[in-house]
């Protein structure tokens with residue numbers, strides 16, 4: 239059997255960005271603007287992949303007016319349940335409005351909404367019309383292609399970071415099926431979360447925990463991995479669609495199989511608009527939940543939720559079945575206000591990071607986070623690269639990174655991946671118990687045993703399963719370590 243091996247080495251660049259979602263694209267733009275020779279590698283097409291594409295494009299942030307800002311700060315802190323990094327969180331609250339303001343110069347199709355305060359009007363939200371992230375990601379990709387000299391390579395899966403003497407030297411990636419070394423003075427890790435450790439997820443299929451595993455493999459620790467937001471507002475039949483929660487202020491309601499509006503009681507004072515984790519658990523506890531639009535304002539539906547209006551037109555006789563799905567990872571590589579990590583030259587931004595949102599995230603804050611920290615990470619990486627000479631990648635770093643790579647063979651890993659996603663959904667999702675999580679760890683150990691002996695036909699599938707498995711184990715162990723319920727982590731025992 240042939241062992242998968244490194245075949246090519248590319249010319250060095252100053253800044254290499256991993257990930258073509260919004261955080262990666264903002265980082266690349268900031269690095270290029272700061273004068274760095276910049277390369278962006280993305281597993282899916284940059285601007286056409288990752289959760290940024292399927293997002294609803296809603297950016298919420300603390301308005302500039304002091305009173306409104308303090309109100310937001312209080313909500314941001316309350317939702318985090320006391321486990322967020324206070325310095326990073328405070329920096330975010332104070333600087334997000336400025337970052338959103340600066341974004342206007344890109345000419346992106348974002349519409350800003352304002353709140354009155356004193357004599358002024360202060361932006362607090364920006365979104366596309368209709369609310370589709372793809373409108374934004376495509377516009378940003380066009381900006382990169384036409385207004386910058388950033389080089390983008392789509393369809394390249396980064397497998398590992400190359401680190402020598404505590405400093406990043408580049409990455410090993412799969413390009414056209416071959417392992418290729420990409421040397422770089424600085425690297426920005428921006429490859430998103432890991433919703434695909436679960437059988438039910440709103441995430442795109444390329445979001446497989448690659449950043450968590452890559453960071454941990456070179457010695458970085460992760461934080462808050464037990465906190466995963468489960469999104470309750472998703473129609474899964476007759477066709478998948480996300481529900482914009484404002485719909486519940488315009489007559490839509492959830493009903494259970496018996497036709498009861500089960501969230502209209504003292505236990506749920508805000509009804510269907512309780513916190514996402516509360517709604518997710520309420521739905522999870524029912525045998526079937528449906529979105530009832532009988533009393534929903536038709537003009538609102540057509541204007542604000544055209545995807546749902548279309549489903550209703552196409553399937554007039556069918557009930558719209560709703561179920562919670564894994565949505566957002568609050569945990570990850572610890573995020574500091576300057577996006578640096580404990581590896582020199584390695585910067586992080588976006589959903590791969592942890593510590594900003596603590597135990598739970600406020601709606602609309604993830605996209606704002608990509609704007610603020612994407613720019614900071616890219617700018618920081620460019621500054622770091624400017625201070626050093628290009629050095630050759632050390633063969634020892636390549637050998638270390640690729641040491642565990644498997645022999646090529648014919649094994650198909652799809653069944654192992656399915657088992658992993660199923661056990662995580664059954665035992666470590668919306669509602670958790672000690673026994674269930676221990677059972678999950680046993681099942682994951684069995685999956686790992688088979689994984690370690692395999693000879694994959696497809697190295698990309700192997701890398702993704704390696705990353706999913708590592709992330710699933712990290713989530714389960716972190717969840718077991720936390721005996722109490724907090725934020726999105728809910729234990730019934």
Ligand SMILES: Cc1cc2nc3c(=O)[nH]c(=O)nc-3n(C[C@H](O)[C@H](O)[C@H](O)COP(=O)(O)OP(=O)(O)OC[C@H]3O[C@@H](n4cnc5c(N)ncnc54)[C@H](O)[C@@H]3O)c2cc1C
Pocket residue numbers: 256257258259260261262279280281282283284285287288289290291292293294295296297298394395396397428429430431440441442444445446448449480565566587588589590601602603604605606608
């Ligand atoms: C359905 C849905 C709706 C949402 N709506 C909102 C919203 O309205 N407002 C809000 O604030 N948040 C929302 N979120 C959350 C938000 O979209 C994400 O947190 C955010 O887009 C993450 O951006 P990112 O750039 O960090 O990662 P992503 O957008 O997920 O991008 C990751 C990128 O990295 C690439 N990649 C992954 N692994 C590798 C690798 N090994 N090598 C190279 N490239 C790699 C991927 O191909 C992709 O290009 C939503 C999420 C979902 C799933």
